[in-house]
Amino acid sequence: MxxxxxxxxxxxxxxxxxxxxxxxxxxxxxxxxxxxxxxxxxxxxxxxxxxxxxxxxxxxxxxxxxxxxxxxxxxxxxxxxxxxxLGLKERWRVAIVGAGNLGRALAGFSGFRGHGFELIAILDRSPAVIGRPVAGLRVRPAEDLESIVAAEAVNMAVLAVPNAAAQSVCNELVAAGIRNILNFAPVVLQAPADVNIRQVDMSRELQILAYYAHQGVGHQDAVPPLAPE
The missing domain is CATH 1.10.10.10 (Winged helix-like DNA-binding domain superfamily/Winged helix DNA-binding domain)
Structure with missing residues (x-):
């Protein structure tokens, strides 16, 4: 328990x-x-x-x-x-760390506009993107993560950073008080037992999909594609 x-x-x-x-x-x-x-x-x-x-x-x-x-x-x-x-009656204030292609795409995700999720901040370490507008927000320096988490009452974070940086950024998030992390980097993150980490590993899912395709296995109950308009 x-x-x-x-x-x-x-x-x-x-x-x-x-x-x-x-x-x-x-x-x-x-x-x-x-x-x-x-x-x-x-x-x-x-x-x-x-x-x-x-x-x-x-x-x-x-x-x-x-x-x-x-x-x-x-x-x-x-x-x-x-x-x-599912906890969707609570207010989830989300920060995305990583303003590359993936981070920007996630920032535009419509799911942030419902079920209590609110995108509060997007952060990056690259001077080339800091200050740029993304989904109605300005990219902020990742070096300011701790102060941003405190000032904006962030309680959930999305990691969209390169593999090599994922663990160190995770450590910074935990140190800043974040206990709910959605990780898109295909690496297993180490964190205290009271930190909830959900892993979204697209390469793993593609590999599993490739296996089923290779075996000739399909989902018989799949929804048929929409007819062209």
Whole structure:
């Protein structure tokens, strides 16, 4: 049991459940936008590549009751509860470290404009990019990271730096008080146990995709491509 679990009296959800919850939430939000008030277990489960039994098991871990037999799940209520479970009711103030091609692309990511995420700062060490506008912000010196974190109340960081710099920047973030880091450098970062690090390794995913392609394996339930307009 982690310190957080002991403090809040709750046990962490399984990783697979967390991943499916994010997909359920996306499907529920799409249903809300379409004006739907309820959704069937079959529809919601299939959105995550699961079945109704897995869906019910996932939702049972959240507590509460969200559906009625023959009616389906309340779209707004379930979306709200999943969002709260995922911590999306909190205010996440994000800093991106690295203003290269990847960092600039991430800064323009629309996901920062919803679910409580707010892009607060983008930092870099290169004099060539410091001061340049990116996504409505000016690139700030990475040397000022600690003071920026404190002044702007940053509580989440995205690493978009070269491999060789990733660990040292991670160390600086931890020293500045950041405990939530999304890392795009394909290196395993070392950090204290109370620091949450999520790894986005695109080269690894491409290698796995190449394996499946080489084996002639495809996802039979894949969504067909959109027809050209």
């Amino acid at each position: 982690t310190d957080r679990e002991a403090q809040h009296g709750e046990r962490a959800l399984p990783e697979a459940t967390l991943e499916r919850l994010t997909v359920y939430l996306r499907a529920l939000e799409a249903a809300q936008q379409a004006g739907e008030r309820t959704v069937s277990s079959e529809t919601l489960a299939s959105a995550a590549g699961a079945n109704p039994a897995i869906l019910r098991k996932d939702l049972s871990l959240l507590g509460g009751s969200f559906g009625r037999r023959g009616v389906g799940y309340d779209v707004a209520g379930l979306a709200d509860h999943i969002g709260a479970t």
